[in-house]
Amino acid sequence: MKLFVLLLFVVYELYLCESEEISAGTVFVLKGEDVLLNVTKAVVLEDLFSFSWKYNENKNVLQVNSSNNPHVFPDYAGRIEFSVNNFSVELKNLQESDSGVYTARVITLLGGETEAAKYNVKVEDRASLPLLTLSFVSDNSSSCSFTVTCSSQDSHINSTFSCETRTCSQEGVERSEGIPDTFLQVHQSRGSIICNHSNHVSWTNTTKIIKDVCHQYDVPHQLNPVHIILGVFLTIIILAIIGVGYFGVFEKEEQAKE
Ligand SMILES: *[C@@H]1O[C@H](CO)[C@@H](O)[C@H](O)[C@H]1NC(C)=O
Ligand SMILES: *[C@@H]1O[C@H](CO)[C@@H](O)[C@H](O)[C@H]1NC(C)=O
Numbered sequence: 499m500k501l502f503v504l505l506l507f508v509v510y511e512l513y514l515c516e517s518e519e520i521s522a523g524t525v526f527v528l529k530g531e532d533v534l535l536n537v538t539k540a541v542v543l544e545d546l547f548s549f550s551w552k553y554n555e556n557k558n559v560l561q562v563n564s565s566n567n568p569h570v571f572p573d574y575a576g577r578i579e580f581s582v583n584n585f586s587v588e589l590k591n592l593q594e595s596d597s598g599v600y601t602a603r604v605i606t607l608l609g610g611e612t613e614a615a616k617y618n619v620k621v622e623d624r625a626s627l628p629l630l631t632l633s634f635v636s637d638n639s640s641s642c643s644f645t646v647t648c649s650s651q652d653s654h655i656n657s658t659f660s661c662e663t664r665t666c667s668q669e670g671v672e673r674s675e676g677i678p679d680t681f682l683q684v685h686q687s688r689g690s691i692i693c694n695h696s697n698h699v700s701w702t703n704t705t706k707i708i709k710d711v712c713h714q715y716d717v718p719h720q721l722n723p724v725h726i727i728l729g730v731f732l733t734i735i736i737l738a739i740i741g742v743g744y745f746g747v748f749e750k751e752e753q754a755k756e
């Protein structure tokens with residue numbers, strides 16, 4: 499029996515050695531929000547000597563020793579919640595400075611050390627409202643073309659549109675070098691040019707009405723379902739009134755004959 503247990507231990511330790519390093523999953527969080535970091539590998543309580551969550555490998559967030567209560571280090575007091583059931587940690591009200599790698603580490607009674615979770619947390623602020631400006635317009639009776647510049651603080655893209663009565667085609671798109679993790683997009687929809695600024699946690703847009711740029715451009719008609727229903731309803735009522743009127747006359751004629 500003892501041998502069996504020992505064997506199990508060895509197998510377990512081997513398994514730990516084999517997967518000592520786990521790759522960090524990236525988690526994007528909106529500034530001011532909370533994130534729950536789970537332990538992804540089973541922690542065997544009987545083997546546990548100590549357990550810790552660390553920030554960027556060296557800063558202590560929390561530590562649990564086998565016999566003691568969880569200890570939250572001063573920088574994180576009141577900012578985290580720890581679950582004694584599953585060892586997950588919830589980081590609250592995250593700020594950009596909290597971005598970094600969070601690692602859960604287990605030290606076993608035998609002295610083996612292993613990672614039980616690893617997350618690369620990236621805190622991002624809401625994307626700012628982009629600026630949409632016209633940089634070139636050519637508008638005459640037969641065709642219209644224009645170039646817009648859609649910009650944020652750190653990057654911009656230029657896009658050229660060519661329009662005829664009701665359709666515009668998007669021709670060239672040129673983008674400047676931007677910072678990673680934020681994106682600018684220009685497209686057209688329902689008679690508007692839309693400039694969309696997004697990152698991993700939010701997006702926002704600025705729009706420009708095409709008709710204000712190309713004066714001969716007609717906004718495509720869209721059938722409104724309310725109008726269709728109203729139309730059908732009115733038709734039925736009108737038909738009903740005509741019907742009643744017709745039968746009314748018919749009945750009067752019948753009465754007159756009698
Ligand atoms: C942790 O688990 C909870 C519940 O299963 C889930 O909502 C949350 O997204 C997980 N956290 C991460 C970082 O995957
Ligand atoms: C846990 O044990 C280690 C090693 O004995 C010690 O350095 C550390 O201060 C202990 N932490 C807590 C929270 O008791």
Ligand SMILES: *[C@@H]1O[C@H](CO)[C@@H](O)[C@H](O)[C@H]1NC(C)=O
Pocket residue numbers: 536581583584585586
């Ligand atoms: C861990 O426990 C916390 C708090 O009880 C819970 O919110 C969370 O969903 C649990 N995580 C998993 C992966 O079950």
Ligand SMILES: *[C@@H]1O[C@H](CO)[C@@H](O)[C@H](O)[C@H]1NC(C)=O
Pocket residue numbers: 636637638639640641642643
């Ligand atoms: C209208 O402008 C386009 C270029 O935008 C040009 O090719 C075309 O010749 C112009 N037509 C007239 C009638 O000026």
Ligand SMILES: *[C@@H]1O[C@H](CO)[C@@H](O)[C@H](O)[C@H]1NC(C)=O
Pocket residue numbers: 633647654655656672673674
């Ligand atoms: C976009 O257009 C602006 C104004 O015409 C110009 O200054 C800028 O260099 C253009 N950017 C790119 C990436 O072509």
Ligand SMILES: *[C@@H]1O[C@H](CO)[C@@H](O)[C@H](O)[C@H]1NC(C)=O
Pocket residue numbers: 692694695696701702703
């Ligand atoms: C803006 O971009 C985001 C991310 O690509 C997308 O989810 C969203 O639907 C876009 N919004 C508009 C109005 O285009």
Ligand SMILES: *[C@@H]1O[C@H](CO)[C@@H](O)[C@H](O)[C@H]1NC(C)=O
Pocket residue numbers: 702703704705
């Ligand atoms: C972005 O576009 C959507 C519809 O596509 C609109 O409802 C929303 O108000 C726009 N946001 C801003 C900030 O203009």
